[in-house]
Amino acid sequence: MTDETIQLHDRLRALSMNLWWTWHPEVVSIFMDLDPILWRKSGHNPIAFLNGITSGQVEERAADLALHSRIDYAFRRLNEYLEARNTWGKIHCGNLSMRPVVYFSAEFGLHESLPIYSGGLGILAGDHLKSSSDLGVPLIGVGLLYNQGYFDQRLNADGWQEEEYTTLDVANQPLELLRDHSGTPVLVAIETRKCRLFARAWQVQVGRIRLFLLDSNVEENSEEDRDLTSRLYGGDDRLRIRQELLLGVGGARLLQILNVHPGVLHLNEGHSAFAILEETRRVMKHDNIPFRRAHRRVSLYTVFTTHTPVSAGHDRFSSDLTEEHLGVLRDDLGLSHHDLMALGRVHTDDDSENFCMTVLALKSCRRANGVSAIHGTVSRLMWRELWPSRPEEDIPIGHITNGVHALSWLAPQMVQLFNARLGGTWPSRMCHPDIWNKIEEIDDGELWETHQNLKVRLIRFVRRRLAAQSERLGHTGTIEEIDRILDPNVLTIGSARRLAAYKRGDLLLSDYEHLVSLVSDARRPVQVIFAGKAHPRDDEGKQMLQKIARCSFDESLRRRIVFVEDYDYNLARHLVQGVDVWLNNPRRPLEACGTSGQKAVLNGGLNLSVLDGWWNEAYDGANGFAIGHGGMHDDPAEQYRRDAEFLYDTLEHEVIPLYYDHVDDIPLEWVQRMKHAMQTLGWRFNADRMVKDYAGLFYLPAALAASSEAK
Numbered sequence: 001m002t003d004e005t006i007q008l009h010d011r012l013r014a015l016s017m018n019l020w021w022t023w024h025p026e027v028v029s030i031f032m033d034l035d036p037i038l039w040r041k042s043g044h045n046p047i048a049f050l051n052g053i054t055s056g057q058v059e060e061r062a063a064d065l066a067l068h069s070r071i072d073y074a075f076r077r078l079n080e081y082l083e084a085r086n087t088w089g090k091i092h093c094g095n096l097s098m099r100p101v102v103y104f105s106a107e108f109g110l111h112e113s114l115p116i117y118s119g120g121l122g123i124l125a126g127d128h129l130k131s132s133s134d135l136g137v138p139l140i141g142v143g144l145l146y147n148q149g150y151f152d153q154r155l156n157a158d159g160w161q162e163e164e165y166t167t168l169d170v171a172n173q174p175l176e177l178l179r180d181h182s183g184t185p186v187l188v189a190i191e192t193r194k195c196r197l198f199a200r201a202w203q204v205q206v207g208r209i210r211l212f213l214l215d216s217n218v219e220e221n222s223e224e225d226r227d228l229t230s231r232l233y234g235g236d237d238r239l240r241i242r243q244e245l246l247l248g249v250g251g252a253r254l255l256q257i258l259n260v261h262p263g264v265l266h267l268n269e270g271h272s273a274f275a276i277l278e279e280t281r282r283v284m285k286h287d288n289i290p291f292r293r294a295h296r297r298v299s300l301y302t303v304f305t306t307h308t309p310v311s312a313g314h315d316r317f318s319s320d321l322t323e324e325h326l327g328v329l330r331d332d333l334g335l336s337h338h339d340l341m342a343l344g345r346v347h348t349d350d351d352s353e354n355f356c357m358t359v360l361a362l363k364s365c366r367r368a369n370g371v372s373a374i375h376g377t378v379s380r381l382m383w384r385e386l387w388p389s390r391p392e393e394d395i396p397i398g399h400i401t402n403g404v405h406a407l408s409w410l411a412p413q414m415v416q417l418f419n420a421r422l423g424g425t426w427p428s429r430m431c432h433p434d435i436w437n438k439i440e441e442i443d444d445g446e447l448w449e450t451h452q453n454l455k456v457r458l459i460r461f462v463r464r465r466l467a468a469q470s471e472r473l474g475h476t477g478t479i480e481e482i483d484r485i486l487d488p489n490v491l492t493i494g495s496a497r498r499l500a501a502y503k504r505g506d507l508l509l510s511d512y513e514h515l516v517s518l519v520s521d522a523r524r525p526v527q528v529i530f531a532g533k534a535h536p537r538d539d540e541g542k543q544m545l546q547k548i549a550r551c552s553f554d555e556s557l558r559r560r561i562v563f564v565e566d567y568d569y570n571l572a573r574h575l576v577q578g579v580d581v582w583l584n585n586p587r588r589p590l591e592a593c594g595t596s597g598q599k600a601v602l603n604g605g606l607n608l609s610v611l612d613g614w615w616n617e618a619y620d621g622a623n624g625f626a627i628g629h630g631g632m633h634d635d636p637a638e639q640y641r642r643d644a645e646f647l648y649d650t651l652e653h654e655v656i657p658l659y660y661d662h663v664d665d666i667p668l669e670w671v672q673r674m675k676h677a678m679q680t681l682g683w684r685f686n687a688d689r690m691v692k693d694y695a696g697l698f699y700l701p702a703a704l705a706a707s708s709e710a711k
């Protein structure tokens, strides 16, 4: 081996150990060029990739393809990024640098190769870390390492969802085990009334941000507890409270071991709310003050983001489970069982009420928010009983609308177009509307062609997945048959989401005849790509999925309605980059925000959505399409019927005619709408704007309040 090869391998290794590569396509393309088949086989995981190829092979390929300079350049870019001094955060968040924001989340969606997320909540947390990194906001993430992740989805021949679990190989992950000075792995311990729970901790580097993941798979635990963190949202209440104990209390203890003093505790959803109790214990001890004062002090720098207007989405634990798991901590806090339960109860004296994590969080923070304007309102109404004497507008829950990490979701071809027309520095100025006005200068034909190319890429990807799917099911389809599925010249609608009842993933299928007529129209047909997982115990969701799957098996719809298995980061990226229209039709007002439509916008997709979540504040009459006028009905069945009618109507009278109205092979009016959508929405619904909002409205005032209180 020559020095050169060692360097080359080391550089690739260094690139693969920082998830910065996930939003830099020029790094992805290095691995892809080195060995496209191995890249796909390793699940787009550069560490598995490097473990599957010798350094000799790397050197040979790199020399053949003249990759050295690209690898050097990427390596230099990463180091410049890590060392940069003049970030937005340096200028605006200086007072957080000694005491950073600690961001707790039960899931983080950073890339398909690190499957520790299930859906929107995790993707949002991943995007939050990436934008915090780009902006240079001092922030640390805390989560759990699920070594079996959520689940892999397979459909059986009847269209019924089956779940499979694969175990993560930590040797193929960008994980570094945390050790103390003597090299011994750090072990976090938590005592319950019946046992002690232990966890080790891993560090993941996300650009400039450190993410710590706790993992119960250690010898010190009982066999059963070793599996505590195996699966995301997998178990019953007992498993759930133990996971949340590890996340909240374990996470806060880990910070103490690492000597990290949080300037702000940001709880992304209620799962991690026990962190407040552990932090309060620390402050009581450190400052020698009683519970009430310490709890009040912690609440000054605690920020809570709630994500769901659906009641079942808020964890609640029985009095017994709470006592078993929090009892020892409550002794330290000097609280009676009743006092502790009261912190998680709306009606403090109602002994029949379970302990609710959201209530604990709301009672323990000065700053709380929903994730869109409409969700802020819904949340205030939902929790008004906690502040019985206040009118709705004085309930202390505001909103910060979610956004997406642009460089993670934009197609590389689109980035090139932006670089050429908006200037290479557009990413650092993406929150300014004037940058996006330059979209106007992109040539209509060029934009359309780029979009069409991405659609072709999506269709190829879908065909490949469907071929594997049908082979597994023993369908005797031929290659030619697969190649007749989907057509890039047909209006392509994407619809992918968690298959939960309120999301109504089957709305478009409600009138079968109507659907058949739209799909098989000779001149102006439509095609739909569906994807999404149902929770393993949600039979209603699985039935909805089955309905969609059966439609896709149906002869008369077969080539134009498809269901692609195993919705994940990778499939999401292909979909949002390639579809013409993103369809979202939840039951208003139950969609907290929704973010996939924002990903589509960046890539030139148009939203067709119920006026709910982010779309309720984004739609201006010309930057996409609305289903209905924002009406609601007490009877869900009636609302379903009306919205279905609106959906067909909008498709037939607005979307389809506009799409097929071509001038010189280009749908000019449609392209105008694409541009208008990018211009009006791009600067608002990105995660940089979101993180800047959190910093300005929450983090900085919270840190300030806490530090003046401490003086």
Ligand SMILES: *Cc1c(COP(=O)(O)O)cnc(C)c1O
Pocket (backbone or CB within 6 Å): 118, 119, 120, 121, 123, 496, 497, 498, 567, 568, 569, 572, 573, 593, 594, 595, 596, 597
């Ligand atoms: C963006 C994304 C989501 C969230 O989508 P919604 O619009 O909130 O339904 C869920 N899953 C994956 C894989 C995503 O990429």
